[in-house]
Amino acid sequence: MVKARSTKFAGSWYPDSKKACAHEIRNFLKGSAHKTTGENAVIGGIVPHAGWFFSGKIACNVIHRLVDAKPPDIVVVFGMHLHPQSPNYIMAKGAWETPFGSLPVHTPMAETLISQFPFIVETPGNYIKDNTIELQLPFIKHFFPDADILTIGLPPVESSLDVARATVDAAIDQGVTIKVIGSTDLTHYGYNYGFMPKGSGPSARKWAREKNDQRVIDAMLSMDPARVITEAKANKNACCAGAAAGAIAAAKKIGAHHAETVAYATSHDKSPGDSFVGYAGIVFSEKLKADRRFWALPFSIH
Numbered sequence: 001m002v003k004a005r006s007t008k009f010a011g012s013w014y015p016d017s018k019k020a021c022a023h024e025i026r027n028f029l030k031g032s033a034h035k036t037t038g039e040n041a042v043i044g045g046i047v048p049h050a051g052w053f054f055s056g057k058i059a060c061n062v063i064h065r066l067v068d069a070k071p072p073d074i075v076v077v078f079g080m081h082l083h084p085q086s087p088n089y090i091m092a093k094g095a096w097e098t099p100f101g102s103l104p105v106h107t108p109m110a111e112t113l114i115s116q117f118p119f120i121v122e123t124p125g126n127y128i129k130d131n132t133i134e135l136q137l138p139f140i141k142h143f144f145p146d147a148d149i150l151t152i153g154l155p156p157v158e159s160s161l162d163v164a165r166a167t168v169d170a171a172i173d174q175g176v177t178i179k180v181i182g183s184t185d186l187t188h189y190g191y192n193y194g195f196m197p198k199g200s201g202p203s204a205r206k207w208a209r210e211k212n213d214q215r216v217i218d219a220m221l222s223m224d225p226a227r228v229i230t231e232a233k234a235n236k237n238a239c240c241a242g243a244a245a246g247a248i249a250a251a252k253k254i255g256a257h258h259a260e261t262v263a264y265a266t267s268h269d270k271s272p273g274d275s276f277v278g279y280a281g282i283v284f285s286e287k288l289k290a291d292r293r294f295w296a297l298p299f300s301i302h
Contacts, residue, residue: 048279079132080153089153182247190275
C-alpha cells in the first residue's frame with residue numbers, strides 16, 4: 001500500500017469528512033456561471049490558501065474552472081511559504097491524504113526534476129507542515145478523481161521560473177497532460193502581521209485592496225512572473241510569490257496567453273478587523289478575450 005502524507009488542517013481549516021467537504025463544495029459553486037466545455041481551455045490558475053471559511057469559495061471556483069472535456073493526467077501545485085534564500089521543495093513518492101481519498105504523487109515527473117535541480121525531498125513521513133498546498137487538495141481530488149499530483153515549493157527568486165518551465169518540459173517528454181496551480185495570499189495587513197504603512201481603519205483597507213493588492217494582481221494579469229516576484233518583494237503583497245510566478249511561467253509555456261480575475265476578497269469581508277489578508281482567484285487560458293483586465297465577479301465571497 002502506498003503511504004500517504006496525513007492531513008494537518010482537516011477538521012479545522014476545512015472539513016475532515018467526504019460528506020462535509022462535498023457539501024461545502026456544492027455551496028461554493030452556487031451561482032457560478034462556469035460550464036465545463038472544451039472551449040477557451042483553462043490551463044492554470046492562482047488560488048488563495050486561507051481556511052475555507054475565508055477563501056475556500058475563491059479557490060474552489062478557480063480549480064473548478066480547470067475542468068474541461070479531457071481531465072489532466074497530473075495537477076501540479078506550486079506553493080509553500082518560502083523566502084528568497086529557501087531551497088526548492090518537492091514530494092517525490094507516496095500520496096497526499098484528502099477526505100475524498102488519496103492523491104498519488106507522480107514519481108516519474110518528480111524524479112526528472114530532482115535530476116535537474118536541487119530540492120529538499122519530502123516524504124509522507126518527513127515534511128514541513130504547510131497549508132498552501134493541502135488546502136487545495138480536496139478540491140483537486142473532487143474535480144479530478146483520477147489525476148496524480150505533483151507538489152513543488154518554490155522560493156521567490158527568478159530561478160524558480162526555470163523549475164516551473166522544466167516541469168512542463170518533463171510532462172511533454174513523458175507524454176502526460178498537466179494543469180498548474182499557484183497558491184498565494186496577498187497583502188497581510190495590520191498589527192497581527194507587523195505591516196501597517198497606512199495606519200488603520202477604512203483608508204488603510206482601501207489602500208491595501210485598491211493599491212497594494214492591485215499592483216501584484218496587475219502583474220499576474222499581465223502574466224509577467226518576474227514582475228510578480230519583484231512586486232511582492234517591494235510591497236509585501238504576496239506571501240508565496242515564487243509559487244504564483246511559477247504557475248504563470250508554466251501556464252505560459254503550456255500555451256496560455258489570457259488571464260482573468262475570477263474573484264477578489266479580503267478576510268475583513270468575513271471577519272471585520274484592523275488585521276486582514278487579501279485573496280485573489282485568477283485563471284490562465286488559451287483564447288484571448290476582449291479585455292484581459294476586466295474584474296469578473298460571478299459570485300460574492302459572503
